[in-house]
Structure formats: structure tokens, C-alpha cells
Amino acid sequence: MRMLLLLLGLLATPLTADEYRIETLADGLQHPWGLVELPNGELLIGERRGRLLRLNADGSRTLIDGLPEIASGGQGGLLDLALHPDFADNLWLYFSYSQPGPGGAGTAVARARLTGNRLIEQQVIFEQYPKTSGSAHFGSRLAFDPQGYLFITTGERYHSRDMAQQLDNHLGKIIRLHDDGQVPKDNPFIDRPYALPAIWSYGHRNIQGAAIHPGSGVLWAQEHGPRGGDEVNIIKAGANYGWPVVTFGQEYSGGAIGEGSHHSEMEDPLWVWVPSIAPSGMLFYTGSQFPQWQDSLFIGALKGRKLVRLTLDGEQVTQEHHLLSELGSRIRTLVQARDGGIYVLTDESNGKLLKLMPPL
Template sequence: MKKIATNMGFLLAVFMIAIGCNGQAGEESMESPAADLSVEAEKVVSGTGIGWGIAFLPDGDMLVTEKSGTLYRISDGEIVAEITDGIPSDLDVNGQGGFLDIELHPNYEENGWIYFSYSSSAGSGEGSNTAIIRAKLENDALVNVEELYKAEPNSTRGQHYGSRIVFDNDGYMFFSIGDRGNRDVLPQDITMDGGKIYRLNDDGSIPSDNPFVGEDGAKEAVYSYGHRNPQGMALNPESGIVWANEHGPQGGDEVNIIEPGNNYGWPVISYGINYNGTEFAEDTARAGMEQPILYWDPSIAPAGMTFVTSDKYPGWEGDLLVASLKFSYIAHLDVEGNEILEETKLVEGVGRIRAIEEGPDGYIYFTVEGDGVYRLVPSEN
């Protein structure tokens, strides 16, 4: 498998298997195959605060979750409803926690279910932890709210809730929970929540073929482990497999292909270091632990991600777009099979980009914190 370390000052590709080691022994600049397509950011609506997640209703209306606890319904570029009725009362807005992701059921038109992640104070211990609920939207209120999963125990630490949600082609729901700032305990222990990606049936029950079903003490909803803080997940339209990104520490943000039962190494292996400049990881590779297909150094703070499937962006079909919080751009990753060939930066300087989704009209929509919702529009060269 080819792996790339992307330095932010310029485009480069490092093919580590080709050199047979984990270091960056060779660098090769590459020209983007989609370099002829230019895009610009076009504002769709203002006033959505910290827009954490985006989903689209069948009628074309957009739903945007706002971190402090509001669900916006947007129609024709206007906020037509600020929904708070039905938002869980145990919502704990703190640090990185709040009202987080949103995803419609694949058969939404038949059953009306909408899925949400948020930081919940319910359960044992002080503080909060990630919860997954589903609800229906009626008369601009959430009704029939059902809790499907609640991570335990709570923590007063305000970071690494994870919280992205995605459905696969078989109707399974995947969601992420970060290590909650407790890296030395949670990510490598499948009997504890945190530092994991989970898989449930759409009603919250546990699939019988989940990798740790029947293991003594295991959290049977766990699908993969050894993660730090996955804040982006998307279904690869070609393979039908979930891909995820996650925040590293100082350096070492990753993109991974999520396979059942696999250990993605955090914090035993990492390409990052502590924020104070000291090292902590035992190595960058170890037998039985997965390598990322891409890592960033320095970190870009990756958030939402989506694959391009529409024809609005010629040459981009099947490529991956990742939002950068830290450097305020969208990373366009040229995907070929299970490899990422290189990165191109889009709409640099627009602001902290949190959520990104392809809309039913084929355009890519994204939220900019404190600003609003934009879409990517091809521009004339």
C-alpha cells in the first residue's frame, strides 16, 4: 500500500512502501490531474454559528446542526426554522462537546428517521460523553426521540468526542467516539468506550457479526479501535467501505480505511508528537496495527469529509474532500483505488471548515464556523 506524508507548504508524494521504510526518504512533486478545474466558495446562507453537521431532506431543504444546540432548516438560501424543541435536555455544551453530527436514514422517505450525535451528561460520572439518538422531524420539532448508544463513563474533559455518523450500503450505522483525552487507557481497550469506531443496526441493536461479539467484557458495538479523535467519516462509493480521518497530536493527522476488528495504533504508534515537542509513541509502525493511507505533518485538524460522486466537478469523481479547521481550506485528495496520490488545496483562507457534504443537486456544501454555509462552484479559468 502506498502512503503519503503531505507537507502543507507544497504538494508532494512520498511512496513509503516503494522505499521499504516508514521514513520520508524520498519526495516527489506531482501535478494534479484535476488541476485544470478551478472552484470558488459561494455563500449560501449566513448565521449558522458553529455548523457541525449537514444533511439534506428529500425536498432539498438543508438541515444544519449548531454546536450550542439548534437545528437549522434552510430553504432556498434562507433559515426558515431554528429548531430547539426536542433537542435532548442532557445536552452538555462544553469544550469540543455540543450538538454535533446529523445523518438521515438511507430510507428516510419511508421511515423518517434522523440520527444525531451529541455530548450527553446522562449516565454515570460527572461531565459528559458521546451519545447517539434518532428522532423524527414534525412541524419543526424533533419527536419520537430514541437513545441508541451512550458511551460510559462520563468525563469532565472537554475534548475528543469524535461523533461523525455514516451509513453503509447494507444499512449499518457507523459512528465515532474519540479518546476523550484519555489516550493511555481507552483506545487500546475494547472493554471501554472511547478511541473507537462503532457499528450498530439502524435501531441501535448490535449486529451479530460485529468483530468483538461474544468476547468477554468487550463493548460489542465496537468495529475498530486504536483511534484518537475521528471527526470525519464517509462511505467510499466504489468499495462500499467506510473511510475515516482523525486528529493526531502535533502532526500525525490520518486518513484510514476502516476494517472490522482492526487496531489503528493510537497511541502506541503515531506520526505525531506531544504539543510540547516531546515524543510519546513507541514507533510509527508495529505488527498488528494498521498504517494510515495518508498522514499530515504538520496537522491540518481534519473535520468533515465526503467523496465526490456528481458530475459537477469534471475529473473529481471518486476523489475525497476533507475540511481543514486549522488551515481554513478543503483538501482535495486524488483517490485511485485504496491509494491517495496527492493533495490540492481549495478555497484557502475561507475560514474554519467543519462539515462538508455533497448535496442532492451535485454541489459540495460546507460550513464555515461563525460565518455560514457555502458551496463549491466551478469557476471560469
Template sequence: MTKPSGILTSVIPFIVALLVGVVLGSVVQTQFNLAALQALGVDIPPGTRIATTLHDLASFAPLYAVLFSVGFVVSQSVAVALSCWLGGRFSVWLCTGGAVVGLWATLWLVNTLAPPPTLIAATRGIAGQVAMLATAGVAGVVFAGLRRHAQDAKRPRGFSGFAVFLAVGSLAVLPAISQPAQADLPYHIETLADDLAHPWSLAFLPDGRMLVTERPGRLRLLSNDGETLVQSLAGVPEVFAAGQAGLFDVALSPQFEDDRQVYLSYACGTAQANHTCLARAKLADNSLENVSEIFRAQPAKQGAAHFGGRIAWLPDGSLILTLGDGFDYREEAQNLGNHIGSIVRLNPDGSVPQDNPFVYYGEARPEIYSLGHRNVQGLVFDDQHQRLIAHEHGPRGGDEINIIEAGANYGWPIATGGLDYTGARVTPFEDYPGTEPPTLEWTPSIAPSGMALYSGELFHEWQGDLLVGALVNKEVRRVRLSDDASSAKDVEGLFGELGERIRDVRQGPEGAIYLLTDSPEGRLLRVMPTHLSPPDN
């Protein structure tokens, strides 16, 4: 009778243990995500729980297998080597402890290097972290036990077969992406300014000059043809700039020609305790004067993601400011006791309008205008139809355009069409009683950014349409809303020939389209009809 080979005594136990760790980890993360929703009062029937768990085994487990195997490979290799050095003793303890440390190190490394603060949502809290690490420990016990059982039949000569398996398993192939050729275009794009450090927003002054915010904390003053007049206006509030945090929107007072007031949204604080803040100031020739902070989102949060930051004015003179959920705090978007994941409405001095929907609602923050948002970075008021339009980022899919109504709940994270970045379900529900469904949803995600409602004369076919920047798609999506806002159609993609992330979209006073590209050397671009293009030099 043939006895097991060296590969069987090492690789097969490893594969079995790896599968055990991946399956247990997937099940645990699903239950913690569902528990977070239940804490919000969401009813999750047993059938829905089972279906969600099975979904995550199919969609989350493959990615988790890659992450888990990295630490498991290294930790079990070291554990076996140490056990052999110790004469075969302590293998269970070494494999178990090594698996726990390996997963912990992998999660720490991923959370440090990846854009999301916490990649696997279940590990945002201590209990979730401990539970996930415990699944790794179980996998370590399984590996040690199966390997010892195989060794009773035949002690392996070495670890060479295992090493070959690990080397092969570490390879990955990424698909190539090609771009279609561009047809003749009915517009011309010219560069007005470049070398802008992650420009975020643009505002036109009455005399044609422009203010451009740059995320590191600069407010640049440009002439109407894009020449830099002041590289960085003095007096800009101190900005927390890291990751997605920095200086965001700039908006002029509706009475700017009389009061010279400018409003700035920005991240303030530190990596450990930060907020979305709003300041107003008087614009002087080369600086901002009388700068004062008029709003600070509460409470403070950690990390450098999901701040919102768009500003719009309503016809009654009140101001709308969008906020984000801070990424790791998504359940707080359903908590009226804080500003996280909400849209707020303020008077021009930062005080609370007394007709806000939650002014007299228990412990609710009185500034809140709507709740249940993830990260709102597009905002316009439609004067013709008297409606406030916003869009927000989903995770993997679930980007939304919404018509914002006072006091409404837009569902995040109870209802969304998107998946988490890991492939896991954020929620079993795409819609849920008491929450507003989106007017339009993008899945997969386009990563919507700035948004304009076109009303100019230069591009007649775009009149009344939304122009939505798309960071992932590297284009602008043209969207047409129905008059009653009950439906919307994504008509086409524009300006994709640029191949650049579009951060903001604005309509200029003359009807041209202005774009800001998001990069360390970002550009301000102007889009004009071809027949009005300047002659070649």
C-alpha cells in the same frame, strides 16, 4: 582577586537550577509516558527508551523550559525576598516549597486556559503530578544551595541583576505568517446562510431543504436557497456544550421518505461526567418527535475534548458512529472493555449487530467495530469500491486517513507519526505489529474535519476524490485514493482564499460542494463551477 558580583550570586545559580528542573522534568515525563505504553503490553527496548528520552530533551524541554521558568521566576523571587526578610533563614525550605507551588500553579493555569485538558500527558495521574512537582523541588534546593555558596564569597547588594535577567527572559517573538495571492479560480463560492453558531454538520432532505446542526445544541431547518425556515427545531436532546462538546452530526435514515427518521450525535452529561450519545427521532414540520437515546458511549469521562461524532450508513442498513479518546484517556483506546477511542456499529434501533467482530470476545463491548482511534471526525462509505473510509486527528502531526476494517486496530496511542502538543513523543513507534498503518498521514497536522467523497458531474476532475476539511490550514484538501486503497495522494488545497476554518464538507444533490465554516458566526457556503455562477446583482 575579584569577588563574584551580585549577578553571579543570583543569576547564575538561577540558570543552573532552572536547567536542572527542566532536564529532570523532561526525563520524568518521558518515563511516565513510556510506562503508560508498557502497561498496554508494548515492548520498549533500552535503546528505544534512551533515544526517546534524548528526543524529548531536544523537542519537549524547550517548551517545558518556558512553562517551568514562569513559576520558577516568581516562586524563587518571593522565596529570596522572604528569606532576606527573615534574616537569611529558611532559604532552602522556602525555595524548595516555592518551586513546587510555582510549578503546580503554572500547570493548573495552563490546563485551565489551554484547549487540551492536560497539556503535559505525564501529569494526567497523581503519581505523574507528584513526580513532576518533585523535580521542581530539586531545582529549588539547587538554587538555594548555589546561591548560599555564592553569598559566602560576597553577599549581593540586591536582586537587581536577577530582576533584569528575568525581564529579558520573559520576552518572546512570534513569526508572521503570510498568505499567497490567489490565482483565477474555476469555481464560484456563494454564501447561503450566515450567523450560524459553530455549525457542525449538514444533511439534505429529499425536497431540497437542509438540516444544519449548531454545536451549542440547535438544529436549524433551511430552505434550498439557505433561508432559515426554523431557527431551532423543538425536541433536540439536551446537549453538553463546552469546548469541543456539543451537537455534532445529523444523518437521515436510508428509508427517510418512509419513516422520517433523523439521527443525531452529540455530547451529553456534564463537564465532570460526559459521553458521546446517539439519538433518533421523527422529523415533523417544526420539531422532532418520539426522540429517544439509542446509544451512550461508556464509561463517562471528564473534560470537553475528543468526542468523534460522525455517522455513516453501511449497505446492510447498519450504522457506524465514530468516537474519540477524550484526550486524557488515550491508552483506553486499546481497551476493548470500553468505547473510548473506538468506532462502533449499531442496528438502526441501537441494538448490536450479531456479526460485530467482538460480540463473543470476553469482556469486550459488543458495539465496537474497530479500535485504536484518537478522534475520528471524518467518515464516508465508498459505494463504488465498497469500503469505509475515516480520518482522525493526530496531535502535532499524525493526522490519518484509514480504510476501516472490522476488528482492526489502528494503533493509537501505540503507533503514530505525530508528537504531543508539547513536542514530546507520544510513543517511540510510527508503526507497531498488530496495528494498521494509515493510508495517508499529514505531518504537520491539518486538523481534518468533515469529509465528502465526490461523485458529482459539476467538477469532473474531482470525481472519486475525497474532499477533506482542514481546520488549521483553513482550506479543503483534495485526496485521491488508489483503487485498492493501498496508497493515497494529497493532490491540492481548495478554497483557501476564504481564510476560514472548514468544519464540514458535503456534496449536494445537484453535485455542488457545500461547506460549513467553524466560527461563532459561521456560514453555509455553496461552491459551483464558474460557468454556472449566478450573475452579479
């Protein structure tokens, strides 16, 4: 019933701008994608074209050197950023990117120590197999869970969607690794013949938002549908999320995809958008600046050009609210600031770093 209500548009309600104020911290960014806040309060911003910037306390910007070769173009480029849970001690910065190579490109993840304004001791800890042609559907988000495992979301590279149902490749999968790239021995497919051991879940289309639930420690993710059918999912080890066998979307030409919207051996989504909002960026709010938003799930919308807030009752969505529609901007990335504000990156040629704070 909750999906039916959303599909009919009965639960979406706008929030007025007097519930928050918007601070512009930076503009003139070229399609910013990844964002992390350093222990000293400075920010690192990744631009999709393959640049990593430090936003200093005085508002100036410094270019960080040491990135690898990146296949930037289309949806590819420098993608997500994440700090090691013990970054203050070990200085490990993680980043995902579209990696060029034989056959085309694929999502990869590397880590390097951030020393001053340079990345050193770089290690590639994940390479999507196989590399394919095209410049769409790389994913990709990075999330550390409370046990220190690293989750990597991918896409099925658009033209290879049937491979999302096969376990001999990394396309359309969520990956789970130790922080150094080693495969955990309790991964669900580690002993299955012909399956790649790093796979945690499969049957995904293009996941550009992921976050760890603050209460359960479980990964939640949202993914792009085709023409309709964007999803929020609670991720389970070894589970099949259906693409392209089941979906609430349809072909861009208007035809049906797969077998419908439900399969008894595949996971149903928690929440669906029809028509698509093109979700990207995701966080569970746990800060103190907005007590009325505690435990809400926030999701950015690219095509929808808004920020979505889902209120939750356990693992049930009870209502959808919309923020920032007045900006008309593509919302790419969300990060909770240490002071309880919310950082927002807009994905545009003149992209901005915004911060949501309570009204003065």
C-alpha cells in the same frame, strides 16, 4: 514512499479559484457542525451550542424543537446529523451529541422523527461508556453503509487516551449498529469476554471525518493526531489503529509518544499530515458538476483552513490538492448536494454555509 513524499510537502498543489465558484447560502451561524439535505431540498444545520435549524427554500430559518439536554462547551455540543436511508418514508433523523451524566459527558447518538419543525419519538440508540470529565475529543461522525448499518465515530476524550487500546469501553472506537441501536451479530468482538459488542475498530484518537467508499461500500475515516500525525484510514472489522502506541505525531510539549510510527500488529494509515491540518468533514465526490473531481476524496481542515482534495488510484493516494485557502476559514463539514455541488460549513462564531459550483 507516499507518506514520505507528503511529509516533505512535495505533492500538495493549490487549485485556483477559477476552477469553482463559491455561493454563500447562509451566514451568522454559531459554530455549525452537522448538515443534511432533506428530500425537498431544504437543509438542516446543527449548531454546536445545541440548536437545530431548518434552512428554508426562501433562505429563512426555522428552529427545530425537541433536542435532548446537551453538554455544550469546548468541543462538545450538538455534533453530526444523518438521515435514515429510508428517511422519505420513516422520517428518522439521527444526531450525535455530547451527553451529560454521572462522571462528566460522553458521545451519544439519538434518533427522532422529524415532523414539521419538531422532533418526536426520540430514542437514544448509543451512549459512550464511560462518561469522563473534560470537553475535548467527542468525535463524532455518522455514516450509513449500503447494507444499512450505522457507523459512529468517537474520540478518546483526550485525558483517557490509553483506553483507546482497551475493549471494555467505547473511548477511541468506531461503533457499528443496526439502525435501531441493536448490535449486529457479526460484529468482530461480540463473543469476546469483557469486550463491548458494539465496537467495530479501536486504537483511534479523535475521528471527526468518515465516509463510505462509493465503490467498495467500506468505511474510510480520518482522525486528529496530536502535534502532527493526522491520519486517513481504511477501516477494517476488528482492527487496531494504534493510538497511542504508534503515531506520526508527538506530545504538544514536544516529547515522543508511544513506540514510534509502526507496529506489526496495528494498521498503518493510508495518508498522514505532518504538521497537522486538523481534519474534519469527509466525502467521496460522485457528482456531475465537477467531472474532473470524480472519485476524489475531500477533507476539510480546521487548523489548515482549507479544503483538501486527494486523488486516488484504488486505495492509493496519488496527489494532494488544496482549495478554499483564500477564505482563511476553518472547514468543518462537507456534504455532496443532490445537484452535484458541494456544501461546506465553516466552523466560526460567524459560521457560513457555502456551496461550491462550477464557474459560470
